[in-house]
Structures are given as structure tokens and as C-alpha cells.
Amino acid sequence: MQPGQTQVLRLGLRRNQELAQEGTYRIVLREVPMPRPSDAINVAGSVRVLVTMRVPVYVAPAKVSRSEQWKVTRAMNGDLLAEVANTGNVHLKVGELRLHGEGGQALAAVTQKGSTSVIFPGEQRVFRLPATSATAVAMQVQTDQGMQMVALNDVAGASKP
Secondary structure (H helix, E strand, O other): OOOOOOOOOOOOOOOOOOOOOOEEEEEEEEOOOOOOOHHHOOOOOOOOOOOEEEEEEEEOOOOOOOOEEEEEEEOOOOOEEEEEEEOOOOOEEEEEEEEEEOOOOEEEEEEOOHHHHEEOOOOEEEEEEOOOOOOEEEEEEEEOOEEEEEEOOOOOOOOOO
16 A cells, blocks of 8 residues: 555454443554665654554444443542442443532532543442532533533532531
């Protein structure tokens, strides 16, 4: 293949399977180095970079069940610990958690990126939200399924000491 050309890659599962839980795969794409012309080998100030990409692939089960359970507790230093358990059969991606005070004002926010934001079926993850001087009454959670509110006053140990 010549530089600048486009190549289409199609992928598929070779077996027909009835999954009870989401199948997860990772495709690794690596640039194949092309031989350089002999005159380009000793060019001063040149840098050669090869690219590698890792692409996650999710195969949904026949019947998708999305379910997560949130539990919020307070750490010894006053931070809030938001624990989520993915009780569904597909992955959950958490983007952002925000604490809100009694008047609805935003008190603190934590943004998740990369692999720490994906929770697979059966997994649990804890997110730490910094302590604030105001009393937090609700937590707003942005996931790949949209925005949801988690009330903090109903959770044991979540009120300000």
C-alpha cells in the first residue's frame, strides 16, 4: 500500500454465539515500517514515529441488561467515596461525577478518562470526590447512558461529620 492511500478493515466474529454477558475484545493496530530510501537514513533533524492504536470492541449479548448500584460513604479525611457496582451484563462508562449543595450549586467535580472510566459487568469501582466546606446533598453522575442523580441524604455515612 502506498502512503496516503485508504484501506478498509472489516471485522466479524467467526462463531455464532449466544452471550449471556457482553464479550470484550481489543484490536491492536500497528503501523508497519516501510523501508527507507538509503538517502533518507542520515537526514539531520529527522524523527521517525510509528503509530500503535488499541481499539476496544464490545459484542452485546442477545438480551442487554443495564444496571448499576451506587453507594456513597465518607472517608476519614472527609472526602466522599462513590462506589458503583455494575450489576448488568454490559459495560458502564462513567464520565463525570459532580457534588451539589442544598441550593443546587456545584460543589466539586471529578472527570474520568481512559480505562478507569469503564466498569465491566460484575466489577466495582470507587471514585473519590474531594471534601467541601458546604454540605453536599446530591451527586450527579454522567455515564454513557445519560445523566442521573444520586441522593446523598439517604445513604448512611454520607452526611457531613
